[in-house]
Amino acid sequence: MHQGSLETDSEDEIPPAWEERVTFEGKVYYANHETKATQWTHPTTGKKKEVKGELPYGWERKITDEGVVFFIDHVHEKTTYTDPRLAFAEEKKDPIIGFRQKYDGSSTALSVLQGRDLSDQYVIVTGANSGIGYETVRSLSKHGASVVLACRDMVKANDCVKDIQKENPMAKVEAMFLDLAKLSTVKKFAENYLAKDRPLNVLILNAGVFGLPYSKTDDGLETTFQVNHLAQFYLTQLLTELLIKSSPSRVIVVSSESHRFTDLNRNNINTSKLSPSYAQYSDLKAYNLSKICNVAFSMELNRRLRSRNVTSLSLHPGNMMSTSLQRNWWLYRLLFTLVRPFTKSMQQGAATTVLCAASKELEGIGGLYFNNCYRCPASEAACDPVLADKLWTLSENMLEDCLSHAPS
Incomplete structure (x- = not known):
């Protein structure tokens, strides 16, 4: 030669x-x-x-x-x-430098998607039967995407499917059962989706809980941590090979600006801090901690899979929007109601998620954090690769422990 x-x-x-x-x-x-x-x-x-x-x-x-x-x-x-x-x-220029800010906090998901044809895209959205998740599904399906609503409440989820199809008879949407508080259903959901023998181009980890009184899941972990991070980490692991096979593909993790208000770092991360006892528990601290886990996980996932054409982005959807997140305590419901006139609509709240999931300008770009439809710096701790790697290892170990003790 x-x-x-x-x-x-x-x-x-x-x-x-x-x-x-x-x-x-x-x-x-x-x-x-x-x-x-x-x-x-x-x-x-x-x-x-x-x-x-x-x-x-x-x-x-x-x-x-x-x-x-x-x-x-x-x-x-x-x-x-x-x-x-x-x-x-x-x-080769840094692609994000050329990313023009066409949209902002007042933009809607449908305006972000204007002109897009997503008929070749297969999408899963967790926590999709209300709020931002519902508007995300509704908006993506209006542009041709085939979307699965991964939900715990199948009555509400199927009602959402009917509403979307009534508005748009061409919509390709369906509901599938997923209860993030039970790891066995996460595995079953993944098995059921894989059995459909279809691609997965976008996985949107949108589900979350907020303001819960202390409780443990059937898997023995603090509920906020399991639902907001660990179960969705597990779901991603179960679907990783399909994401690679379907590449280019994206994982979009809905986090929050609350990720900045936690002391989690590379030196203090351990299983008891991630899944605290009753004596150590604070609902707000648990939520903030789960949100930094979201960002750190997204960063690490992107580092591990970008060479295989799978990218990951995390985002903040909006401040104190009137979603079902605040349903667990009357004080949070009152506070969210008072600020509602000054916050985003659900369509505006879904805009950043939809941008990260479907923007052509973000093809092949990962490891970033978005707010108001534009890139912004995440917290220093959330961007720490050592913390993210430790979180990944601890998450795998906690899953292995839970699954080994699960009833057969």
């Missing part, structure tokens, strides 16, 4: 001993034959580059039994290890 580099019209000359190469995914990297080192940035300009699009006419990509990629030019009867698209490599 001919191993020489193709000539390019690039202004960036490669210094002696360096070679320009490209990964299977199209990312350009540079190899130094003297030091045996590789790097993503051009050794002279510091730029990052990528190749896109199809191979030129007459070219074919092949892979040897050892996994080595090579290219055949059938027109000129040449073979090379060098991707011919390198001749047209483009500078």
